[in-house]
Amino acid sequence: MPGLYKDEGIVLKTIKLGEADRIVTLFTRENGKVRAVAKGIRKTKSRFGGRLEPFTQVNLMVYKGKGALDTITAADIITSFDSVRNDYLRLTSGAAIVELVEKISEERERSFPTYSMLLGALQSLALGGTNVVPAFLVKLLSISGYHPQLTVCAGCSRKDGLVAFSPALGGVACDGCRREDHNAVRLTPGGLALLQRLLANDFGQDSDRDATLDLTAALRGYAEYHLDRPLKSLRFLVATG
Amino acid sequence: MAMLYAGPIQDLIDELARMPGIGPKSAQRVAFYLLQASTEDAKRLAHAIVEAKDKVRFCERCFNVSDQDLCEYCRSTRRDPTIICVVQDPPDIVAIERTREYQGLYHVLQGALSPIEGIGPEDLRVAELLKRLRTPEDGSPAVAEVIVATNPNIDGDATAMYLARLISPLGVLVTRLASGMPVGGDLEYADEVTLGRAIEGRRRLEG
Numbered sequence: 287m288p289g290l291y292k293d294e295g296i297v298l299k300t301i302k303l304g305e306a307d308r309i310v311t312l313f314t315r316e317n318g319k320v321r322a323v324a325k326g327i328r329k330t331k332s333r334f335g336g337r338l339e340p341f342t343q344v345n346l347m348v349y350k351g352k353g354a355l356d357t358i359t360a361a362d363i364i365t366s367f368d369s370v371r372n373d374y375l376r377l378t379s380g381a382a383i384v385e386l387v388e389k390i391s392e393e394r395e396r397s398f399p400t401y402s403m404l405l406g407a408l409q410s411l412a413l414g415g416t417n418v419v420p421a422f423l424v425k426l427l428s429i430s431g432y433h434p435q436l437t438v439c440a441g442c443s444r445k446d447g448l449v450a451f452s453p454a455l456g457g458v459a460c461d462g463c464r465r466e467d468h469n470a471v472r473l474t475p476g477g478l479a480l481l482q483r484l485l486a487n488d489f490g491q492d493s494d495r496d497a498t499l500d501l502t503a504a505l506r507g508y509a510e511y512h513l514d515r516p517l518k519s520l521r522f523l524v525a526t527g
Numbered sequence: 528m529a530m531l532y533a534g535p536i537q538d539l540i541d542e543l544a545r546m547p548g549i550g551p552k553s554a555q556r557v558a559f560y561l562l563q564a565s566t567e568d569a570k571r572l573a574h575a576i577v578e579a580k581d582k583v584r585f586c587e588r589c590f591n592v593s594d595q596d597l598c599e600y601c602r603s604t605r606r607d608p609t610i611i612c613v614v615q616d617p618p619d620i621v622a623i624e625r626t627r628e629y630q631g632l633y634h635v636l637q638g639a640l641s642p643i644e645g646i647g648p649e650d651l652r653v654a655e656l657l658k659r660l661r662t663p664e665d666g667s668p669a670v671a672e673v674i675v676a677t678n679p680n681i682d683g684d685a686t687a688m689y690l691a692r693l694i695s696p697l698g699v700l701v702t703r704l705a706s707g708m709p710v711g712g713d714l715e716y717a718d719e720v721t722l723g724r725a726i727e728g729r730r731r732l733e734g
Binding site for chain 2: 299304305310330331332334335336337338341342363366368371372373377378381382384385424511516517518522523525
């Protein structure tokens with residue numbers, strides 16, 4: 287039914303449209319992922335101003351017409367997450383987080399767990415939390431139907447000698463099963479423990495930098511394998527972070 | 528799409544439709560305008576396209592568009608070579624020139640870093656900028672300040688922070704264009720981020 291609706295959402299990305307407009311992709315509380323046009327937003331004196339930049343949490347008034355795209359008629363900032371944008375590492379981490387949400391979710395599929403997890407991840411990043419990206423990856427994949435097997439070998443159910451993470455098998459693997467998946471990556475006992483800890487606890491778990499990088503690479507492989515598309519921000523984060 | 532017109536007309540429509548912002552309908556409109564225009568008008572357009580393609584290239588130093596090896600700003604002896612203003616694209620230079628506030632040189636990155644689009648520093652003219660800072664042209668003084676004039680959005684901010692991390696250790700002052708209220712704007716309608724940055728970047732008024 288055409289008409290206006292109110293919602294609350296987090297801006298995932300924006301792309302230019304025509305002379306002065308943008309298509310804004312948001313993850314909303316009530317309507318899931320929504321793509322909507324913000325008319326005139328690129329003009330200096332646009333009433334939207336900086337309200338619809340990525341990472342911003344906003345209250346929205348949206349007009350749903352007959353076409354595929356809605357139109358944003360008003361937006362007010364709830365949280366700007368400006369501190370995520372003012373630091374290079376936080377910004378690239380935030381980009382990786384919103385890209386995963388954008389790629390893993392279907393339009394208009396409501397998911398309150400995804401919304402609150404995204405909000406939690408941005409809040410943790412804003413406070414300078416560490417390991418937010420790998421924690422978010424494993425948590426979101428887990429609730430999106432890709433819960434990884436972390437306690438026994440995903441190939442043969444062995445309980446010991448777990449040395450790798452296999453995207454194709456969907457979890458940790460022993461040395462024998464690892465050889466069957468050429469995309470499998472080595473995982474140290476510390477890395478495995480960290481993965482279990484990230485999945486079970488809130489954001490902001492500490493670890494050494496190498497374990498974080500290894501784990502982020504393993505989870506990137508896992509996410510890309512199942513989504514069947516590249517996660518550019520994650521590659522960017524690993525390459526320039 | 529099926530061939531709806533005779534060969535040459537359809538070819539023209541197809542070529543026009545490849546341009547940014549021009550869909551099949553607009554392409555058709557432009558094509559028929561051209562067919563109805565005089566032969567001289569059409570030839571002038573064709574000539575302008577060929578001339579621009581042949582003669583316009585990138586300035587060897589700053590990567591602005593130019594019809595010579597160096598662009599007009601790099602050639603000028605009146606500009607201050609100790610300040611470089613870094614912009615994303617050539618039209619940004621025109622915007623800054625219109626202010627008549629800036630007398631230094633430019634450097635065009637030819638884009639901005641974009642984590643989401645996967646555009647990294649190697650896709651931009653970053654290495655060339657660093658080279659300009661490290662080894663000034665013969666006889667010209669060292670660069671003292673780099674003004675980062677990328678767009679105040681997420682990609683522009685990422686680019687600015689990345690450049691600051693690279694350039695500051697070289698002992699060159701890195702500055703960023705101020706963010707704040709547009710002239711003629713209304714405080715009541717300003718968003719928190721813009722107004723917040725305007726307060727943060729406020730400056731002293733001499734009484």
